[in-house]
């Protein structure tokens with residue numbers, strides 16, 4: 487089990503004291519320039535440095551299998567979600583932004599910032615306003631992941647799938663290769679689909695995750711789950727997620743999982 491906090495005892499260079507305030511390295515989605523993006527994020531940056539990082543305790547028990555777990559979240563921060571690399575949190579005073587805090591030692595932050603820079607502005611992606619010091623500041627997406635919509639029995643309209651298809655085509659036009667787009671990395675906001683996790687879009691190899699997610703949507707969700715209005719219980723989703731992950735890792739692509747892998 488790998489447990490780490492972000493308090494001073496865990497700072498990357500404890501002797502260096504509080505980190506300097508580096509310039510924003512974020513992408514310029516939403517028409518924001520680097521300077522205006524930094525301006526929009528500046529209030530939140532203070533809170534991240536003074537409240538969030540010193541108090542946050544996140545744990546990565548099985549880094550290659552399960553999402554990180556937040557053991558301690560300092561008030562008034564709220565945990566919105568967690569992936570295998572990072573936890574995503576918001577502050578009530580800055581409701582349109584989130585902090586994506588990477589678990590210590592987990593790679594990918596610079597790559598994710600670079601992907602956002604290349605993506606620029608597109609309605610099916612978030613925007614990155616700041617990157618550095620182990621976290622990103624992103625635009626907040628409101629809604630649920632496909633995974634959570636299955637769990638809650640909320641509808642997943644066809645339009646969401648089309649939006650993500652369009653987003654991934656767009657990403658390719660920016661020289662990126664969509665990767666790891668599955669049920670926990672797609673959210674539904676006001677009936678539209680958005681891709682929330684672009685951290686692996688610089689990787690070279692092809693990834694079947696979105697094709698598998700769509701197969702599950704067309705063969706399992708649309709003909710069976712949706713008409714019956716079934717909620718998929720969390721344990722079933724977790725078994726499907728782990729199975730899909732294992733099959734992907736062993737190169738067997740034949741079994742789609744509801745809600746995709748992850």
Ligand SMILES: Nc1ncnc2c1ncn2[C@@H]1O[C@H](COP(=O)(O)OP(=O)(O)OP(=O)(O)O)[C@@H](O)[C@H]1O
Nearest residue numbers: 567568569570571572574612625626627670682683
């Ligand atoms: N911009 C956002 N606005 C709101 N919620 C978000 C946002 N980005 C991520 N989330 C939530 O946080 C969760 C984890 O974020 P994300 O998928 O980026 O982490 P990750 O560790 O990179 O994931 P992975 O294991 O897929 O690599 C998402 O599943 C989603 O629920």
Ligand SMILES: [Mg+2]
Nearest residue numbers: 569670671683
């Ligand atoms: Mg993710």
